[in-house]
Amino acid sequence: MARYFTDEHEWIELDGDTATVGITDYAQGQLGDIVFVELPDAGKALEKGGDAAVVESVKAASDVYAPISGEVTEANPALEDDPSLVNSDPEGEGWFFRMTVADKGQLDGLMDEAKYKSFCDGL
Amino acid sequence: MSDDTDTIQETEALPLDAWHRRKGARMVPFAGYHMPIQYEGIVIEHDWTREQAGLFDVSHMGQLMVTGENVAAELEKLLPGAIATLKPGKVRYSLLLNDEGGILDDLMVTNATPWIAGDEEAGTEGHWGDPAYYIVVNGATKWDDIAWLREHLPDEITLTHMDDHALIALQGPNAATALNRVMRNVIDDMVFMESVCHDFGEWPLRITRAGYTGEDGFEISLPNEHVETLCNRLCAEIEVRPVGLGARDSLRLEAGLPLYGHDLTAEIDPVSADLTFALTKTRRETGGYKGHDYVSAALRDGTKNRRVGLVLDGRLPAREGAKVFAGDEEVGRVTSGGFSPTLGHPIAMGYVAMAQAEPGTALEVEVRNKRLPAKVATLPFVPHRYHRGK
Numbered sequence: 001m002a003r004y005f006t007d008e009h010e011w012i013e014l015d016g017d018t019a020t021v022g023i024t025d026y027a028q029g030q031l032g033d034i035v036f037v038e039l040p041d042a043g044k045a046l047e048k049g050g051d052a053a054v055v056e057s058v059k060a061a062s063d064v065y066a067p068i069s070g071e072v073t074e075a076n077p078a079l080e081d082d083p084s085l086v087n088s089d090p091e092g093e094g095w096f097f098r099m100t101v102a103d104k105g106q107l108d109g110l111m112d113e114a115k116y117k118s119f120c121d122g123l
Numbered sequence: 124m125s126d127d128t129d130t131i132q133e134t135e136a137l138p139l140d141a142w143h144r145r146k147g148a149r150m151v152p153f154a155g156y157h158m159p160i161q162y163e164g165i166v167i168e169h170d171w172t173r174e175q176a177g178l179f180d181v182s183h184m185g186q187l188m189v190t191g192e193n194v195a196a197e198l199e200k201l202l203p204g205a206i207a208t209l210k211p212g213k214v215r216y217s218l219l220l221n222d223e224g225g226i227l228d229d230l231m232v233t234n235a236t237p238w239i240a241g242d243e244e245a246g247t248e249g250h251w252g253d254p255a256y257y258i259v260v261n262g263a264t265k266w267d268d269i270a271w272l273r274e275h276l277p278d279e280i281t282l283t284h285m286d287d288h289a290l291i292a293l294q295g296p297n298a299a300t301a302l303n304r305v306m307r308n309v310i311d312d313m314v315f316m317e318s319v320c321h322d323f324g325e326w327p328l329r330i331t332r333a334g335y336t337g338e339d340g341f342e343i344s345l346p347n348e349h350v351e352t353l354c355n356r357l358c359a360e361i362e363v364r365p366v367g368l369g370a371r372d373s374l375r376l377e378a379g380l381p382l383y384g385h386d387l388t389a390e391i392d393p394v395s396a397d398l399t400f401a402l403t404k405t406r407r408e409t410g411g412y413k414g415h416d417y418v419s420a421a422l423r424d425g426t427k428n429r430r431v432g433l434v435l436d437g438r439l440p441a442r443e444g445a446k447v448f449a450g451d452e453e454v455g456r457v458t459s460g461g462f463s464p465t466l467g468h469p470i471a472m473g474y475v476a477m478a479q480a481e482p483g484t485a486l487e488v489e490v491r492n493k494r495l496p497a498k499v500a501t502l503p504f505v506p507h508r509y510h511r512g513k
Binding site: 032033035036038054056057058059060061083 | 160161164165166169369373437438439440442461462464469491
């Protein structure tokens with residue numbers, strides 16, 4: 001399994017033909033206390049770079065973008081009851097949704113963990 | 124040098140800038156200054172202020188001193204509140220109104236007339252000195268306010284911008300306990316909306332029992348060069364932690380207090396804004412202030428809209444700009460909204476048509492093409508806990 005990162009602070013993990021998407025620990029730290037996550041419904045077609053979800057913190061609403069194109073297969077039901085999972089475990093239990101992978105080639109343009117870390121260090 | 128460089132406003136540093144950074148604050152530009160949005164996290168800081176005491180830096184706000192003969196009468200030409208009958212040491216919330224009754228700013232005015240102690244040897248008795256009014260205005264509007272006041276006050280009135288003074292606020296149920304431990308007996312007899320001058324050692328402080336959180340608390344004005352040391356003294360008390368602008372906003376929203384530039388603008392009059400308490404009764408008839416014609420018409424005939432509180436179900440907050448509906452009809456807009464940490468659900472403030480302004484009215488708020496059920500609520504959302512004395 002390989003995990004990739006975007007410069008908009010989403011992570012995407014490939015597992016066979018599907019991928020799991022969430023936001024990074026850096027992103028949740030910037031957003032602060034998350035009170036609501038609006039997730040896409042299963043079946044929704046996503047386009048790379050397009051709107052995929054919305055995170056509401058106490059402070060503000062922030063968009064989450066699709067790291068690649070594909071179709072949503074499942075949204076994380078746990079976030080409905082406990083959106084703070086995104087704060088406590090953003091890169092694990094706090095995942096956002098799963099999706100199909102339309103074009104694996106789109107992953108090549110994303111960062112690996114080491115590259116993303118140095119990207120954040122430079123912010 | 125091109126013309127452009129003259130118009131670009133640099134974000135400035137306030138006296139506590141380095142202190143905030145050492146305390147781990149995340150700094151953001153606000154009202155032309157670098158300000159701390161949060162230290163540990165908005166909800167932690169919010170809850171701490173509701174349970175203990177939060178220390179806020181509000182040095183971006185404009186602190187003005189207005190002096191001169193007839194200063195009270197001159198201020199009454201610009202403010203709809205009674206200033207002439209405001210006793211020394213008393214504070215009043217007021218509004219700067221334009222000719223059309225629109226709100227240019229909301230502010231706090233204190234009768235800061237000094238008491239001159241008598242001298243037995245010289246045979247002089249104690250007496251009140253020259254009249255002086257200390258006014259605190261919003262940071263984002265202070266330059267416009269100063270220009271407006273200077274334009275409309277006669278030349279004999281002196282207007283001093285106290286930009287050599289910082290302003291901090293200590294807010295929360297344990298604010299008095301903590302402040303009492305740092306400086307004994309200073310605030311013993313003070314109640315909400317009173318102000319005293321106190322020499323803390325060599326430092327001249329002005330302490331006002333007021334704030335913007337709905338809690339008991341104090342605002343302390345002092346020379347820039349001493350503010351960092353005072354903040355360290357206050358934060359050494361176990362009840363006190365620094366709190367950023369993020370929690371300041373969620374606290375004031377819960378307290379139902381409007382934020383200028385969002386809930387109040389030059390297009391909104393005090394009656395629509397449900398701020399009639401700032402229109403002193405006697406002055407409603409006598410008038411003599413800018414915008415009085417419009418304000419009395421609004422009082423007499425009523426207004427189209429009113430500022431109300433809105434309580435939402437679920438967890439999705441409605442933010443500024445969200446449309447408010449009664450059935451299919453658009454009846455208003457949200458002017459500020461967010462998630463209430465104290466109540467655990469979203470709350471908002473906004474303007475709705477008078478017919479929909481009664482508490483309990485069921486409405487809907489549109490967020491990202493979804494209609495969320497909302498109910499008109501009485502303000503404040505979280506009860507005020509001011510220290511009003513006996």
